[in-house]
């Protein structure tokens with residue numbers, strides 16, 4: 176079988192290629208300009224164009240899919256990736272399954288696994304779907320010795336949507352997915368200044384600071400790239416310390432891969448205490464300074 | 473004056489959902505339904521457009537037996553008219569998008585608003601399929617929305633960058649949680665909602681999904697769950713553990 180891989184993010188395309196190349200012949204399509212010729216694809220097609228948007232990219236990919244007779248489409252799961260998957264599903268009359276973390280082959284069907292009920296469960300399904308979006312961070316991209324051939328393709332057809340402006344988000348250089356130790360702050364810190372002791376604890380442990388969605392997205396106390404959870408980063412550190420985080424399913428979905436989880440929360444009924452190895456019930460402004468003091472000894 | 477259609481759904485209250493210890497399966501019996509999170513943001517945004525620019529909001533849900541409750545909440549939040557289409561059983565984007573497209577194509581609309589992805593299934597397929605079926609552009613993942621005569625302009629939130637994008641109406645817009653804080657309607661509006669028009673319809677469309685569920689279980693959690701209510705004891709044990717792990 177032959178797979179068409181698409182992602183606008185080079186890193187994600189490389190991850191999917193690493194997952195699929197043993198089992199399938201793959202071509203990569205991307206709008207990213209990162210070099211992708213060492214991840215086992217037969218051809219890497221770089222898509223360029225004046226007005227690239229999900230509509231004209233989807234039209235192009237649909238035509239390509241038919242023309243080249245690929246068997247299925249593997250897309251990087253992102254805002255854009257999921258939109259493209261849904262449009263392709265209409266254009267090609269094929270079912271799509273988004274946000275998968277596993278793809279196996281059954282008898283005439285694919286078997287997929289993905290989160291369900293907001294991350295509370297993992298649903299395993301078989302289907303005739305032929306379009307999939309893959310969660311980021313399932314594997315580390317691994318280069319191979321051989322090189323793919325490269326081709327550039329220009330999309331000329333205009334989009335119906337007009338891109339007016341690009342606004343960069345404040346960016347650090349944190350790579351939470353690779354961190355060994357993460358100290359994450361939740362709404363329970365109450366104020367931005369609360370991050371001070373969170374950072375101190377992280378520093379002592381040589382770890383990174385992460386956060387729940389309210390802290391990163393609603394209050395902007397931390398940059399968005401530090402958000403852990405279903406719609407943020409999926410992390411798998413050796414130690415994950417959740418401070419003032421209640422433990423809603425969407426947050427747990429992002430840190431379930433952690434080896435050891437430590438929770439600090441003043442509410443002893445907080446759901447996070449069901450998802451931790453060690454828990455301390457108490458006010459974080461009492462617990463953390465004591466913890467820092469003890470670790471400094 | 474804009475004609476706005478907002479699509480929303482109800483979900484099982486996943487925050488209250490418990491897991492059966494033996495089977496690892498979710499216990500859905502007797503679990504209440506509630507409006508889906510981003511659907512609420514969609515309703516809020518639709519109502520805000522009406523309040524700011526004038527117009528009318530029609531709310532549509534393809535739902536099950538409890539759909540009237542969700543619709544009443546939407547009407548109380550400021551939706552003017554409700555259409556409930558019965559027959560929803562399970563998460564099937566093929567069927568849902570077809571049903572919504574069929575209904576919406578009989579209405580007058582300038583703007584269709586939906587959530588970006590459902591909080592329970594997180595599939596995010598309905599909006600794109602719907603836009604495609606109606607052959608209108610999709611402006612996705614909006615955290616800000618403005619209208620200017622015949623044009624919609626949104627700030628589109630992507631993973632590492634935002635874009636300002638615009639398109640002519642009619643258009644389908646999906647919203648992200650950040651866009652607004654859904655209102656809690658006061659009692660008087662909840663009462664008044666009962667007097668707003670609400671239609672309940674059936675639609676004869678059969679679209680079978682090829683999807684078959686093999687299993688749907690909570691991932692095994694082998695956490696130790698050693699909880700300290702004595703802070704000093706907890707700090708000591710946790711420090712001991714951290715010191716042994718972090719060199």
Ligand SMILES: Cc1cc2nc3c(=O)[nH]c(=O)nc-3n(C[C@H](O)[C@H](O)[C@H](O)COP(=O)(O)OP(=O)(O)OC[C@H]3O[C@@H](n4cnc5c(N)ncnc54)[C@H](O)[C@@H]3O)c2cc1C
Pocket residue numbers: 360361362363364365386387388389390402403404405406407408418419420421422423424425426429439440441442445457458459460509510589590591
């Ligand atoms: C589609 C969708 C996607 C989502 N994706 C994500 C995601 O990726 N990541 C994410 O995190 N969330 C996500 N959410 C949001 C999620 O449902 C929760 O709302 C969020 O995780 C709650 O964050 P929190 O635990 O910080 O805040 P809260 O739930 O408000 O919890 C705060 C906790 O702090 C405790 N506390 C308060 N004061 C103190 C103190 N002084 N000392 C100690 N403890 C204290 C409280 O007891 C409480 O348990 C998503 C939601 C939806 C609908």
Ligand SMILES: Nc1ncnc2c1ncn2[C@@H]1O[C@H](COP(=O)(O)O)[C@@H](O)[C@H]1O
Pocket residue numbers: 479480481508510511514532533534535560565568572585586587588589590591593594595596597598599
């Ligand atoms: N059954 C439904 N009835 C009305 N709107 C829906 C339905 N299912 C999904 N939607 C809309 O589509 C959005 C994304 O849902 P989904 O594609 O299921 O993740 C939701 O936030 C709703 O706005």
